Amino acid sequence: MLLDIQTFLANDRFVLSWFNGSNSVFLDGWMSALTSGFTWVALYASLFYLVVKNNETMRQIALVVGCALACVAFADIMADVIVKPLVERWRPSNDPIFKYDVAVVDGYRGSSYGFFSAHAANTFSLALFFCLLVRSRVLSVALVLWSLINCYTRMYLGLHYPSDIVCGLLWGSVCAIGVYFFYLRVSRKMFGEDNYVSTQYTSTGYRLCDVDIVVMVLVATVLFTLFRALFIFY
Template sequence: MTHAFPIGIDQTLLQFFNGSDSLFLDGMMAALTDGLTWIPLYLALLYMVIKNNETMEQIFLTIGCLFLCILLADGMADGIVKPLFARLRPSYDPLVMDHLDLLDTRGTGYSFFSAHAANTMSLAVFLSLLVRDKVFNFFIIAWALLNGYTRLYLGVHYPSDILVGFLWGAVSGLIAYFVWHKVYFKISPGLNYVSSQYTRTGYALSDADVVITVMAFTLICSMVFAIVG
């Protein structure tokens, strides 16, 4: 089974999002889709979690639920759905690839659904529920959406791959948060924070700002890479 959905709509939408005549955007999208690019962000998130949890049990629970997000999102995408549907990536499909603007980054394996989209959205949803700050939530969701867009730009996924990835990622994040919530309040007191320096879940706004700053710095570095490259 090569195509899981009617290819006409997906192909048309992909051609709209795919590529450009800009070498700068080509370089930037290639950088942003690389998981190594976001290591500083992951370290900043780890810093925020460690700094805003008082006990090792709380820290390990939160980190464990972050891994649960990836296990659910990536496990479903790469472990079950991709082998089941066996949908070729547009960058590998001979019926489609000649109509796309493809860069060197073409991805491996099957297309449906996007593990990139599912993984990033699962983390974004879980962290949004964890931190509960409007500014932080905006940026972390935007980060997930940007990762999905890079896959369309590079021509390694169809829009339906990204959309379903986002949907399953959101479900995975909700499941992980449900697990976190059930366990957290068994090992911790239920505290309400009313200080303007903290979110209502007890996360320091200054630490959330650190994450946002690292995210912005990563984007700037990607722009510089695109210009130099």
């Protein structure tokens, strides 16, 4: 059993080496920008706009916003408050044995423990909840890619092993699905159920033009971080 664990850890480190770091100052700057929560404030604002524009009452808006916040809260509390202190698995960047083999950016090594990734759990729980809520293929692809980009940056920066990311994604999925079913139950009880058949709306009643705004904000944010990294690099 010990040998199996050691083999797993060795494989985890090997896979991490494929994603961790580079010799590019430009990529270092870009990954640092993409991993920051502040970078995505405009995206969060656009999602809030989407909810406000496509729900008729304050109670409906409050239910959706509350559920979205619950996804993030459940994901974050489980990762940062419960699992990390219990498991006490070092981040790659802080592992006493391995940390000097890990590429970090600007000396940033994060907090002590990394299992499992709160970034992966938070972003994927929010992304999957809105995928289920809105039912737009374009938005779903955009939000899932957004979450995966965040996951990649954590490995690039040496802050998480691949297994930290995978477990974070799984827990984020559990949070999103659980909260979404709660949302469905409460929403149907309070507001009934509507089915939309229109080329202007998704099947759950969200205007496609408003969905496009969220996607454009996400793309614009990525481009902004890209140009910012290029500007700093040059």
